[in-house]
Amino acid sequence: MKRLLSNIKIQVNENLYNKDPETSDLGKKIIQNSIELIHEIGIESFTFKKLGVKIQSNESSIYRYFENKHKLLLYLTSWYWSWIEYQLVFNTFNLSNPTDKIERAIQVFTQPVSEDSSYEHINEVLLNEIIINEFSKSYLTKEVDHENKEGYFSVFKRLITRLQEMIVEINPEYSYPYSLASTVLEASIYQSFLKDHFPSITDCSSSEQTKNFLLHLITNTLKK
Amino acid sequence: MKRLLSNIKIQVNENLYNKDPETSDLGKKIIQNSIELIHEIGIESFTFKKLGVKIQSNESSIYRYFENKHKLLLYLTSWYWSWIEYQLVFNTFNLSNPTDKIERAIQVFTQPVSEDSSYEHINEVLLNEIIINEFSKSYLTKEVDHENKEGYFSVFKRLITRLQEMIVEINPEYSYPYSLASTVLEASIYQSFLKDHFPSITDCSSSEQTKNFLLHLITNTLKK
Amino acid sequence: MKRLLSNIKIQVNENLYNKDPETSDLGKKIIQNSIELIHEIGIESFTFKKLGVKIQSNESSIYRYFENKHKLLLYLTSWYWSWIEYQLVFNTFNLSNPTDKIERAIQVFTQPVSEDSSYEHINEVLLNEIIINEFSKSYLTKEVDHENKEGYFSVFKRLITRLQEMIVEINPEYSYPYSLASTVLEASIYQSFLKDHFPSITDCSSSEQTKNFLLHLITNTLKK
Amino acid sequence: MKRLLSNIKIQVNENLYNKDPETSDLGKKIIQNSIELIHEIGIESFTFKKLGVKIQSNESSIYRYFENKHKLLLYLTSWYWSWIEYQLVFNTFNLSNPTDKIERAIQVFTQPVSEDSSYEHINEVLLNEIIINEFSKSYLTKEVDHENKEGYFSVFKRLITRLQEMIVEINPEYSYPYSLASTVLEASIYQSFLKDHFPSITDCSSSEQTKNFLLHLITNTLKK
DNA sequence: GATGAATGAGCGTTCATTCAT
């Protein structure tokens, strides 16, 4: 057992915000309402102006917390992946059988999200849908390399590394553990999107099916 | 052998443009330069204004061809997938062995793109990179369902269906042929992105490796 | 009996058009459809582009007939007033009693317009509503003095002069025959607008009432 | 004596502005300069861009006050009619003779406007000319019914109602008090326009004459 | 004569952001 849960309080790279939104009511209001608003209108249409109207506060107040909407999106996605990592570690802790571990991991990635009462101002269900619809936009930018160096994606990469480690445990000789891990995590998001918008090119019409699809994929691929 | 090559001249859904850019010099100039410009600065920063400057023409002239930059992106991605479909069909034509077919298919998806001299005004190499960086933004929008109904993504879906058919040929009992097909095509793009920007979470540092990774994944998954 | 009907064929100041729309099918189509379109969307939203779409012809073709939409509006309003003048002269011809004449005149101005089959491509009913809604915009411009010199409003002024002459016939000593004439003609349009949009500040809810209101106004005012 | 002066501070329907221009220096500057600019170039040519240049401020700042130029025009005309109403009430207050009242009313409508020092940033002389040239455009639109419901024309309608009440006082049996009131107010504007641009169809070459014309018209019309 | 293509100019608006309080 190596690293253990470094983020119990769900920490997020502190360069993603000017002022930690967790430290004030306005900050929490910003987080809560930005999740609702981005979910509702999409990140392209989302503006600090509109968020300001929603929280009945001037847009300039939001700038005290986040430099721009892109940083806010990075904050939200980082929080999400941190929260998922927490669940992954928690759920695979103490399991010795590598296959059981992988199964649990896939379960964490594919099971329907339900609200986590520990974080009152965060609606994890909506946040999950934001991940599905907006996460890739957070790295498909011209600034990705710079932002990667700043560590804005480190939680996400650590999550994939954890999955890769489980893969290696099953088959240490497999040549593409990282690629398999990243493909599986991406697929868990992607199939979810297809289910809702392009059902004709997916067989996963439930999270159960997605889980089975990915589990079968991963275990078969790793068979020696 | 069912459908044969329906798009030799690379046809694109005609609702994606106001006026077919293939029918005039200005139109071709728009295509050629938009590929270069989107590749260079990304779709977010890309505007008709900037394109107008680049082609030394007023942005209003571009509106004669495309309603907005989103439609232009859809045009370019549709063109790309149509071109890939052409290669897929061409390369798998007359092959009787299903495994050979799949191998060829994966090769088409993963091999480095080289310029196709048949389409002078289109730089397929740049276009491929646009697909990697921008394709997902073309459907991750609030309008996706409406645009899907309009048929803007039909080429892409048909391509996945072709791959799915090959998968079924290999193992007719496999439960997730569509999901496997869509996952593999998405992975071919995704791993390409990771190679360039997040090398720490992929093992594919060459197209050869991506091909082997996906081929191994697909064949192992389909083993009975 | 002085001037008689100078415009049997409803002539319009020839500087209002580049090419007489009466002389070709396209020209008549332009007139007919511009009346429908201006009536439907108002002169502000009306453009040659939209008219071009409606008549399935390029906007540039319309420029061969009219310099711009303002000239077209002037053409239509001139035509209308010419047509009204024709009816006025026709209806008051041979009447010797000045009071009868005035009554007929008011009737011409206030009675509901019905289509005149002599002019197939012109819908007089719609044109009348255009007058009500758009006529004042044709002269409330910075170019009014220049356009007045060009004679673009001469039909309208001649019409008022005809009414003024009738007023003088009734009471040659009345000091404001022109002002009374112009006020009455304007009121006939204005009350019509109020009836439809500001009913709380008019008592004329029918053309009959408008006629009586104006007739009473004019005759009482002229009483010695 | 019924209602008394409800607008001493010249109130305007608050839906006509985003932010009350009276509450800041920039707001007053906008009002003052928009009056000058609309007077100079007309409402068609008037744009927020040009106004921005004139007040050396960005056009976007003007949007903080007014949604668009049409709303600004409605604001100015509402202000004007409110100011006229104020004068009407003030001048007819305490008069018991109905004929005297009407005379005063007509005088208010026709006398040359002179600057009112109480409102420093408003040039009433120019504003009066704007009314003459642009007021009708404020209601001759496709949105008039909706805007009427919003109450944008209530001051104007109240003014006409006041005049109508005076008319009824003189002759309670007269059938068209509203139409007479609206005709007279409209005529006071219209004759003013004719005087400047179509002198051949008016006899009113001075405000004195306009007053006499209207006074004679109204009193004769109301004679039993 | 009629049309299709192209274009310059500018409109109305929004955005992200800064400044002053």
Place this chain on the structure above:
DNA sequence: AATGAATGAACGCTCATTCAT
């Protein structure tokens, strides 16, 4: 710390018009 006001910049688009055929 939070906010209201102000702003520069640019976006997406339409308009009126001209040119070449």
